[in-house]
Amino acid sequence: MAGGAPERGREALRTHACGSCHVIPGLRGAVAWVGPPLTEWARRGYVAGRLPNTPENLVPWLVNPQAVSPGSAMPNLGVTEAEARDMAAYLYTLGAARAQAVPAGMPLAPGQAGPRDDARMRPREAAPVYGQGRPGG
Ligand code: HEC
Structure with a gap:
């Protein structure tokens, strides 16, 4: 700015x-x-x-x-x-050019959601699954 x-x-x-x-x-x-x-x-x-x-x-x-x-x-x-x-x-440094960094489970930006009318969330596959993998993780 x-x-x-x-x-x-x-x-x-x-x-x-x-x-x-x-x-x-x-x-x-x-x-x-x-x-x-x-x-x-x-x-x-x-x-x-x-x-x-x-x-x-x-x-x-x-x-x-x-x-x-x-x-x-x-x-x-x-x-x-x-x-x-x-x-x-x-x-203005907060959130700038970070639209793609929104975590899984957050709402998609307008234009990213495709033709469906209902609100859609980011897919979950990139998110960690708690309780799997290393013990205690
Ligand atoms: C006493 C509490 C208080 C303090 C201290 C305060 N604010 Fe706020 N601020 C508010 C409230 C309440 C609103 C919502 C006002 C409204 O919408 O009319 C607001 C709104 C804002 C907004 C607009 C937010 C939005 O979502 O539209 C900005 C930006 C902001 N403040 C920045 C600051 C900055 C920078 C400072 C320090 C200089 C500051 N505020 C100090 C209470 C405070």
């Missing part, structure tokens, strides 16, 4: 304690469920259910969520625009 540095962003996510409300992969201790998990962020459609998920929309949200969505449960946290750019750069 232009202008942002993912490593600085990770540090800014830590200092602003974003992990006290969110699950954020790669950030130690960021395991809270007050707000939505920020896993696979690059694949999300919307920011806070309001704006299409683009850097142009994510940065203002991080700086001033109450302006984007008045009354939202996410408070303004004093994030500067520079910090928000770095945070966004980090968040």
Whole structure:
């Protein structure tokens, strides 16, 4: 993402304690469920259910969520625009180009499911079968 540095962003996510409300992969201790998990962020459609998920929309949200969505449960946290750019750069590394790495048993992406109308899951054959193989494994 232009202008942002993912490593600085990770540090800014830590200092602003974003992990006290969110699950954020790669950030130690960021395991809270007050707000939505920020896993696979690059694949999300919307920011806070309001704006299409683009850097142009994510940065203002991080700086001033109450302006984007008045009354939202996410408070303004004093994030500067520079910090928000770095945070966004980090968040867009989550889930980027990893569509094929979704584990077995997870829903298929649109277009991968073929012509059937019903929802389909990834095949299980790649998953380990617990209780088989080595004793205790
Ligand atoms: C007090 C708890 C709290 C803190 C602290 C907090 N958030 Fe949130 N956050 C929320 C809640 C609740 C939502 C859902 C808001 C909504 O949809 O209106 C949210 C939504 C978001 C979203 C949009 C998620 C989605 O699925 O659309 C992002 C991105 C986000 N927060 C990032 C951050 C970052 C980065 C920080 C640290 C600067 C942070 N949050 C700190 C509670 C928090």
